[in-house]
């Protein structure tokens with residue numbers, strides 16, 4: 007019998023700088039008595055992020071959702087936007103808040119991002135843009151989406167909420183598409199408590215986004231457009247500045263955790279590991295998704311999820327239910343029945359991963375999963391054949 011963890015092991019847990027460092031930063035904020043509205047620390051964080059992302063076209067926000075809403079508004083997008091059903095609901099909400107109609111198309115089964123073939127098939131005269139998501143930080147099919155967007159004169163936006171720190175062929179992911187949105191929420195690889203960032207190709211948006219996030223103020227007496235309030239404050243910027251200097255270290259710890267899970271879970275039948283990142287990708291190990299094959303594991307995904315809770319392992323089902331299945335989006339257009347997204351959403355489980363998670367704890371989580379499987383009466387652990395089942399999965403999904 008394996009003992010439950012004494013304290014909950016959550017799916018995510020914020021990285022934190024030392025309390026001394028943070029307190030020193032707070033003292034500076036106290037001295038300046040400048041708490042928000044483009045303060046010194048927000049400006050410094052922006053400069054550091056410009057160096058990190060390799061683009062000066064970069065704007066900071068109070069969170070990722072407002073950043074995306076402002077991006078869509080600032081770019082003047084209307085009509086339909088082709089997007090993914092397999093995401094956090096904020097992606098879709100941002101379209102809805104701009105009175106844009108989301109058109110859902112299916113995902114590819116390997117990394118769960120928009121399937122470019124489906125995207126192209128769904129384009130109509132009303133389509134103004136593609137909004138794709140780098141799910142779990144794995145880059146979308148960048149080249150294909152770029153080609154489709156160019157061919158049809160569409161804007162290409164990425165919800166890169168999960169993808170901070172990712173590079174493709176040495177280029178920061180922030181430089182792809184017309185625009186990318188990053189979330190700096192506490193649960194992300196890099197965070198500023200809450201926070202968000204837009205990076206974009208066209209420098210004309212710099213000024214526009216500044217207006218939109220600050221009530222449309224030009225100066226004390228002039229308002230040039232109806233803006234909102236979405237500014238990053240100094241406490242957020244302080245957290246961001248302190249964590250940014252530890253990015254490589256934090257990603258390396260996550261890589262080691264991911265590797266340990268891979269080694270251990272490869273031995274558990276019914277746990278399918280997501281494909282490794284491509285060689286050209288510097289991945290950030292933002293999440294630890296696995297797919298559950300209920301026949302091989304002897305339990306459904308939900309049974310495993312609840313069993314793990316008994317051991318104080320609080321895995322999450324990101325992203326289940328699918329966005330189009332939420333009551334507020336049920337009436338919306340989808341290109342088809344979204345078989346792949348539906349299949350993945352019914353099998354997905356994201357296991358705990360954060361930079362301070364000890365490898366011993368990862369081992370224990372894997373012991374628990376193995377134990378749960380054995381208890382379910384499916385015999386001893388053997389090599390996991392479910393690892394190479396991408397095409398099987400797609401086929402099965404298409405048939406369902």
Ligand code: T4K
Nearest residue numbers: 016017018019020069070071094096167189190191192193
């Ligand atoms: N687009 C995508 C694709 C996104 O994933 C997100 C956000 C957005 C857009 C919007 O970006 P933001 O506006 O958030 O910047 C969490 C996060 O709140 C959310 O940022 C994130 N995606 C989403 C995937 O996860 P919840 O409601 O599941 O969070 P919660 O409170 O259940 O926490 C998740 C886990 O983290 C729990 O196991 C507890 C742990 N936790 C959480 C917090 C807040 C901690 O240990 N400490 C903490 O301070 O949404």
